[in-house]
Amino acid sequence: MFRRSSSEPTPTVPDKVGGKGRPTPSRKEAEAAARARAKVPRTRKEQMAAQRAARGESSQRMREAMKNGDERYLPARDRGPVRRFIRDYVDSRFSFIELMVPLLVLSMILGYSGNRTMLQLGNTVLFTTIMVIIFDIVMLRFRIRREMARRFPDEPTKGLTFYAALRSLQMKFLRLPKPQVKIGDKLPETYR
Structure with missing residues (x-):
């Protein structure tokens, strides 16, 4: 008979193209895995x-x-192209809210200085900051309404200006969902 010498390599079976890369589990193993997945907690x-x-x-x-x-x-309150546009719109503009925390700290330091003139200056800084923020939110409301009418004419606008105002009142690095655009970025025309 013909014998193969030990120096000759044994023929290898090529791997199946498109195979799953592991052997098929036996029926016993597959049933055990299915039982483990469907296991209902007892206690x-x-x-x-x-x-x-x-x-x-x-x-x-x-x-x-x-x-x-x-x-x-x-979450449901942040889903959809309209809400995404509002988030991008608020995130792409400079807001006076970014300056709010330093100005409030300054007014607090001036208020606790003990000097009457510094106390009045601290109160002036505080009330000026609040008035500028209110003015900024009112202007944001009008701009958002105008952009919404232009980009989404058939969408209801109920609650959207409140959503934009709440987002603009947050510090940029604390906003969730995280800002996807930078200040000054041009927004795309379509959000569908």
């Missing part, structure tokens, strides 16, 4: 642990969506 403690894990996973997805702006996992 209240196991049930609470499973709910806590699911809640943690859901909140982790939502946090990532808030950072990245992923529409699928955003």
Whole structure:
């Protein structure tokens, strides 16, 4: 008979193109995996642990969506092209709110200085800051309404100016969902 010498390489079977890269599990292994996935918690403690894990996973997805702006996992109040436009519009403009915290700290320092003139100056800075912020929000309202009428003429505007005002009152680095545009960026014409 013909014998193969030990020095000759054994023929290899080429890998199947498009294969899954692992052997098919046996029926016993597949059924055990299915039972493990469908396992119902037996005790209240196991049930609470499973709910806590699911809640943690859901909140982790939502946090990532808030950072990245992923529409699928955003809360209902932040979903949709109209809300995205408002967020981008507020984030792309300079707001006096950015200066609010330093001015409020300055007015607080002047108010606690003990000098009557400094106290009056601190109050003036405080009230001027508040008036400028109110004026900025009123102007934002008119600009948002005009842009909404131009870009989304058939969309209802109820609650949108309040959404824009609340977003503009937050410091830029604390806003959620995170700003996707920088100050001065040109916004796209369509948000559909």
